[in-house]
Amino acid sequence: MPTTAGTGSEVGRAAVIIDERSHTKRIIFHPKMMPRVVISDPALTVGMPAKVTAGTGMDAFSHCLEAYCAPGFHPMADGIAVEGIRLVANALVRAVHMPSDLEARAQMLAAAAMGATAFQKGLGGMHALSHPVGALYDTHHGMTNATFMPYVLRFNRPAIEERITRLAAYLRLPSPGFDSFLAFVLKLRKDIGVPHTLFELGVDDRQADLIADMAIVDPSAGGNPLPLTRAGAADIFDAAYHGRL
C-alpha cells in the first residue's frame, strides 16, 4: 500500500538501503519481493507534505523519462512511460498545491506504478548521479533527480532529440521539440519548488570528482542514451552545480 506516489516500489522486486560505512546506496533484489496484491488508494497520500509530494512525483517523472530515453527496443515500456509522463504533466502541480485533490493524487499514484514498470527497460544519468549525491549529502532522491533532470537532458540531446520531439507532440506542447520539452520541465520544476542548482539543493562541489567516479559505475549509468563517461558525468555535475544550461 503505497503512501507516496514516486518510487513505484509496489510493482518492484527491489529495495534500497544505504550502507553507512561506505556511503553508498545498495540494492537488494529478489523475484519474491514482488507484491502479490497492491492497494493504491489516493486517500493514503493526501497527508503528504507539499515538498515530499513534489520530490516523489518528480521521481515518478524521472523513472518514466529515463526509461523512455534509454536505448533498446522496448515499445511497451515506451508506451507506458509516455502516458505516465502525461499523467504527471496533468496532475503533479495540482497534487502539490491542492493536497486533497483525490483525482490528481490518483493520477500520480498511477504514474508512479507506471514509472517503475517502464524502468525495467533502464534508467540513466539522472539516477546515476542522484544516487551518489543522495548517499553523500542525504538529499531527497526525487528532488535530486529533478535538480539533475534538465542538465542530463541537455547532455543527452544529440541522442534523444527525435524521441523527445514525439513526446512533446504527445503532450501537446507548443512547437513540439526538444526546446519546448525542456521549457516544460523547467516550468514544472519552478511551479513545484524544485531547486534549479545543486548548490540550492544544499550540495557543495568538494566531492565532485568522487561523485563522477561513483556515477559511472552506478547500475543506472548503463541505461543512459549516450555513454556516461567520467568526463561527461563531471560535466553534468558542474553544469547542475552552477546552473549552466
Ligand SMILES: [Zn+2]
Ligand atoms: Zn528513482
